[in-house]
Amino acid sequence: MSTPAIAGGVAVRQTFLPIALPHVGPEEKAEVLAALESGWLSTGPRVFEFERRMREYVGAKHAVALNSCTAGLHLSLVAAGIGPGDEVITTPLTFTATANVVLHVGASVVFADVDPHTGNLDPVAVERVITPRTKAIIPVHYAGYPCDMDAFDALASPRDILLVEDAAHAIGSRVNGTPVGSAAHRVAVFSFYATKTLTTGEGGMLVTGRDELAERVRILSLHGISKDAWKRHSAAGSWYYEVLAPGFKDNMGELAAALGLAQLAKLERFIARREAIVQAYNAAFCHQEALILPAEHPSVRHSRYIYPLRLREGTLKLSRNEFIDALRAENIGTSVYFIPVHLHPYYRSTFGYAEGAYPHAEQFSAHSVALPLFPDMTDRDVQDVIDAVLRLVGYYRR
Numbered sequence: 001m002s003t004p005a006i007a008g009g010v011a012v013r014q015t016f017l018p019i020a021l022p023h024v025g026p027e028e029k030a031e032v033l034a035a036l037e038s039g040w041l042s043t044g045p046r047v048f049e050f051e052r053r054m055r056e057y058v059g060a061k062h063a064v065a066l067n068s069c070t071a072g073l074h075l076s077l078v079a080a081g082i083g084p085g086d087e088v089i090t091t092p093l094t095f096t097a098t099a100n101v102v103l104h105v106g107a108s109v110v111f112a113d114v115d116p117h118t119g120n121l122d123p124v125a126v127e128r129v130i131t132p133r134t135k136a137i138i139p140v141h142y143a144g145y146p147c148d149m150d151a152f153d154a155l156a157s158p159r160d161i162l163l164v165e166d167a168a169h170a171i172g173s174r175v176n177g178t179p180v181g182s183a184a185h186r187v188a189v190f191s192f193y194a195t196k197t198l199t200t201g202e203g204g205m206l207v208t209g210r211d212e213l214a215e216r217v218r219i220l221s222l223h224g225i226s227k228d229a230w231k232r233h234s235a236a237g238s239w240y241y242e243v244l245a246p247g248f249k250d251n252m253g254e255l256a257a258a259l260g261l262a263q264l265a266k267l268e269r270f271i272a273r274r275e276a277i278v279q280a281y282n283a284a285f286c287h288q289e290a291l292i293l294p295a296e297h298p299s300v301r302h303s304r305y306i307y308p309l310r311l312r313e314g315t316l317k318l319s320r321n322e323f324i325d326a327l328r329a330e331n332i333g334t335s336v337y338f339i340p341v342h343l344h345p346y347y348r349s350t351f352g353y354a355e356g357a358y359p360h361a362e363q364f365s366a367h368s369v370a371l372p373l374f375p376d377m378t379d380r381d382v383q384d385v386i387d388a389v390l391r392l393v394g395y396y397r398r
């Protein structure tokens with residue numbers, strides 16, 4: 001067994017491998033250049049074409065392109081009229097944006113614990129915290145593995161609770177062939193942040209079958225200005241506009257949409273490459289007692305946004321944080337998805353949360369480490385990650 005770099009051995013690789021890198025090929029460059037040369041840089045024809053193709057890809061009636069997933073989550077709540085006095089249930093095992101947006105509209109965030117296997121919001125835990133004030137539930141498809149939306153429908157529909165799927169990780173995920181985001185009665189929001197399975201640099205897309213909600217989100221995303229506000233500087237548009245609500249500035253621009261169009265055309269290839277990398281990791285790690293592999297199910301086609309490996313408690317002589325440091329010494333980048341939201345200083349000091357409040361989420365977070373996963377990884381990169389992980393597991397096994 002070879003000595004880990006952190007213990008004085010030679011690193012598995014000489015150059016640093018980041019956890020994620022965006023793919024930017026000639027098609028992305030050509031699309032963005034064409035947008036730059038078109039004379040129209042804000043919301044325009046490329047944004048609408050991107051929305052059209054996204055509607056087609058997801059199988060959704062409406063798609064509204066935005067400058068982030070956070071904006072889409074926020075606008076969903078605003079458009080649904082959720083505000084002070086209302087409660088919104090979500091998971092603590094998420095990025096802070098999911099919970100922050102609830103506070104932005106003046107409502108109360110109510111957390112419920114996750115399924116210890118998938119890391120997804122647990123419908124049974126959610127049912128326990130539903131009250132007459134519950135107006136929305138925001139499940140997060142953790143890592144791209146879809147939540148049990150049938151169970152959430154069963155809770156939400158009879159109580160007229162809005163389901164907003166935080167699909168930040170889940171573009172391309174499917175259950176029994178049905179894409180995440182295609183359910184007409186719900187709202188789903190994708191993220192196109194730089195590291196995501198599909199990126200526009202920064203960006204997001206809200207999809208839904210709800211006509212009124214989609215229309216409100218569109219208006220709210222551009223200052224609350226009446227229809228076709230984006231056209232007001234074009235020959236086809238008019239200088240006249242009316243403000244229907246005090247809206248926000250959350251629209252997507254042409255450069256982002258150009259990048260998105262090129263990426264969407266490659267999305268199935270990206271997911272196939274991510275899947276191949278995951279299968280290589282799984283095959284290398286599945287016999288290791290110390291390692292718990294990410295959730296799988298035959299009905300699930302996974303976007304493979306991240307690979308959250310978990311260290312089985314009591315099997316290694318080093319902590320999760322030391323494991324991360326040791327991988328860093330091997331020149332392998334990692335990250336943790338996520339520090340549970342309720343344990344961040346703001347949430348602790350404002351709402352009095354402490355450790356132990358959501359034990360499954362805390363356990364999941366405390367033992368997990370996400371490994372590099374992006375489509376341009378070479379087979380050599382993948383093997384380096386495998387070698388580094390197996391080296392640490394072998395050397396530090398109890």
Ligand SMILES: Cc1ncc(COP(=O)(O)O)c(C=O)c1O
Nearest residue numbers: 068069070095097168191192193
């Ligand atoms: C689960 C989750 N929700 C929401 C977001 C926010 O996405 P965006 O950066 O596009 O606003 C992220 C960001 O990575 C996320 O991981």
